[in-house]
Each structure stands twice: as structure tokens, then as C-alpha cells.
Amino acid sequence: MASNAADVRPPIHEDGLPGSEADLEPKPDWHPRYPGSGRLHGKVAIVTGADSGIGRAVAVLFAREGAKVAVAYLCEHEDAQKTVEACEAEGSEALAFAGDLGDPAVGQALVDLVIGEWGRLDVLVNNAGEQHPDKDIRAITPQQLQRTFQTNIFSMFYLVQAAREHLKPGAAIVNCTSITMYGGEAELLDYSSTKGAITAFTRSLSEQLVGQGIRVNGVAPGPIWTPLNPSGGASKEKLETFGQKTPMGRPGQPNEVAPAFLFLACEDSSYMSGQVLHPNGGTVVNG
Incomplete structure (x- = not known):
């Protein structure tokens, strides 16, 4: 008999992950850059990986645009509380939820909490992810490989499965992929592979749901200054020149990426599904 239980292994213990924004210097710029216009008024959203970086900015x-927001994160409680307070300072409501979304039961608990608190779910942003630099494919252990896929792509399946019955016509799902899916990244083989899977997931899920009035799109950021980079995503040498290879010659800030998520979450993008936006500093990619 088939079982619904997943073989979810314990997280790999790494003191530097997922990374604290409170300890990061210089601080990423996540503050919204323009006044709200009510584009998500009355909506309820889940944003994963929202304790810091792109997730916090989104x-x-x-919240500024009127949504009630569930801030989902792994274990950075101080950062997550700051995100909640920032959402509330925008005049909206927010709640924090800590847990490993690589476990399907955790995704279900998150959705149950949101429905119990607010009675609806309109926008799901799958942003949580992790990455580990390895210069040699032989250095990637089976545990790391499984963990990276578990966090980055399995969690999206689990959360969408949990949320599906609550997503009505007009709902939106926005997944975070990466420029590494399009150009590759020598030191991030497992991470880049998950991002390819996320892009395929986005396009295929769109095909499944678009006829039911639910839009599914993605955002593929380039090099963005967040805790993920110094804590686990880039070597010391890469950090010294982080983002300088982009045509704009610099890394992006989280608040330069968040508007792409907003556009895809609201009715401004009502004729878009199965698409990916590319806030990446001017790098031209296919697709």
C-alpha cells in the first residue's frame, strides 16, 4: 500500500545557515521604495524564507499593498520577528511560522494556521532556499544533495499540495528560481539543478492550474545581497567581487527584486502565467 509519509532526513547542521540578517554588514536594503496603492488589498499571502533578504522585502x-502576510522561516527568530514588525508597521497583519518546509507535515501546518487565522489564501510565494558551494562535484555528499533538493523544490510541491484546496480563481503562486538555472554556476551544482527543477515546476504547474483561474509564475534573481551569500552561497573570493560581473556592475538589493513578485501576485499581471521575470542587473538570458 502506498504511503503519504515522506522520508525526510534531519537538516544538515551548519552553524552559518540559513544566515542572520541581523549580523550581516552591510545591511541589505529591503524597505519598499514607493507608496502602496492597494494592489493586494484584502488578500492573504504566505511568503516562505521571509525572515530576511528577498523574502523579507516581498x-x-x-503588507504595504494591503495583504495580510504569513512569514514562514526555518529558525532565524530574531530576523523573522523584525519582518513581522515591519509588516505591522505598514498597517497590516502578520504572523510568524517557524519550521522546515522540507517536511510535508510542516507545510500542511503552515496552511492550516493561515486558514485558521484569516480564513483564506490568495497568494503563495515559494522563496525559501539554501545553497552550498562546492568546487568539485565529488565533494557533494548524498546528504547535502538530498537536503538541497528537499528545501528548494520538494518544499514547493508539499506547500502547493497543502494550499491547493484553498486557492480559488484569481489566486497566484510565485516561485523563486535563479539566474543560475539559465547560465549555470560551477560552484553551485546542486543549487542550480534545483533552480532548473523550479522553473520546470512553474511552467508545468501553470499548465495544470491556469484553466482554473490560478496563475503560476516565477522570478529568477541575479546576484542579490542577502544573508544566503556570505553564510553559505559564496566563497570569500567571490564575495569580494559579488555582482560585479553583471552589466550594471553591482549586486542587486532585495527591494529591487520584490516588485517583480508583487507584479506577478496582483492583477497587474492578469494575462501572465507560466512566465519568469529576470531582475538580474542586465544579464540577457534565454527564457
Whole structure:
């Protein structure tokens, strides 16, 4: 008999992950850059990985635009509380939820909490992810490989499965992929592979749901200054020149990426599904 239980292994213990924004210097710029216009008024959103970086910028921008926001994160409680407070300072409501979304039961618990608190779910942003630099494919252990896929792509399946019955016509799902899916990244083989899977997931899920009035799109950021990079995503040498290879010659800030998520979450993008936006500093990619 088939079982619904997943073989979810314990997280790999790494003191530097997922990375604290409170300890990061210089601080990423996540504050919304323009006044809200009510584009998500009355909506309820889940944003994963919202304790810091891109996720925080998205959560606070959504709150400014009128959404109630569930801030989902792994274990950075101080950062997550700051995100909640920033959302509330925008005049909206927010709640924090800690847990490993690589476990399907955790995704279900998150959705149950949101429905119990607010009675609906309109926008799901799958942003949580992790990455580990390895210069040699032989250095990637089976545990790391499984963990990276579990966090980055399995969690999206689990959360969408949990949320599906609550997503009505007009709902939107926005997944975070990466420029590494399009150009590759020598030191991030497992991470880049998950991002390819996320892009395929986005396009295929769109095909499944678009006829039911639910839009599914993605955002593929380039090099963005977040805790993920110094804590686990880039070597010391790469950090010294982080983002300088882009045509703009610099890394992006989280608040330069968040508007792409807002656009895909609201009715401004009502004729878009199965698409990917590319806030990446001017790098031209296919697809």
C-alpha cells in the first residue's frame, strides 16, 4: 500500500545557515521604495524564507499593498520577528511560522494556521532556499544533495499540495528560481539543478492550474545581497567581487527584486502565467 509519509532526513547542521540578517554588514536594503496603492488589498499571502533578504522585502511590500502576510522561516527568530514588525508597521497583519518546509507535515501546518487565522489564501510565494558551494562535484555528499533538493523544490510541491484546496480563481503562486538555472554556476551544482527543477515546476504547474483561474509564475534573481551569500552561497573570493560581473556592475538589493513578485501576485499581471521575470542587473538570458 502506498504511503503519504515522506522520508525526510534531519537538516544538515551548519552553524552559518540559513544566515542572520541581523549580523550581516552591510545591511541589505529591503524597505519598499514607493507608496502602496492597494494592489493586494484584502488578500492573504504566505511568503516562505521571509525572515530576511528577498523574502523579507516581498513580505513587507505585500503588507504595504494591503495583504495580510504569513512569514514562514526555518529558525532565524530574531530576523523573522523584525519582518513581522515591519509588516505591522505598514498597517497590516502578520504572523510568524517557524519550521522546515522540507517536511510535508510542516507545510500542511503552515496552511492550516493561515486558514485558521484569516480564513483564506490568495497568494503563495515559494522563496525559501539554501545553497552550498562546492568546487568539485565529488565533494557533494548524498546528504547535502538530498537536503538541497528537499528545501528548494520538494518544499514547493508539499506547500502547493497543502494550499491547493484553498486557492480559488484569481489566486497566484510565485516561485523563486535563479539566474543560475539559465547560465549555470560551477560552484553551485546542486543549487542550480534545483533552480532548473523550479522553473520546470512553474511552467508545468501553470499548465495544470491556469484553466482554473490560478496563475503560476516565477522570478529568477541575479546576484542579490542577502544573508544566503556570505553564510553559505559564496566563497570569500567571490564575495569580494559579488555582482560585479553583471552589466550594471553591482549586486542587486532585495527591494529591487520584490516588485517583480508583487507584479506577478496582483492583477497587474492578469494575462501572465507560466512566465519568469529576470531582475538580474542586465544579464540577457534565454527564457
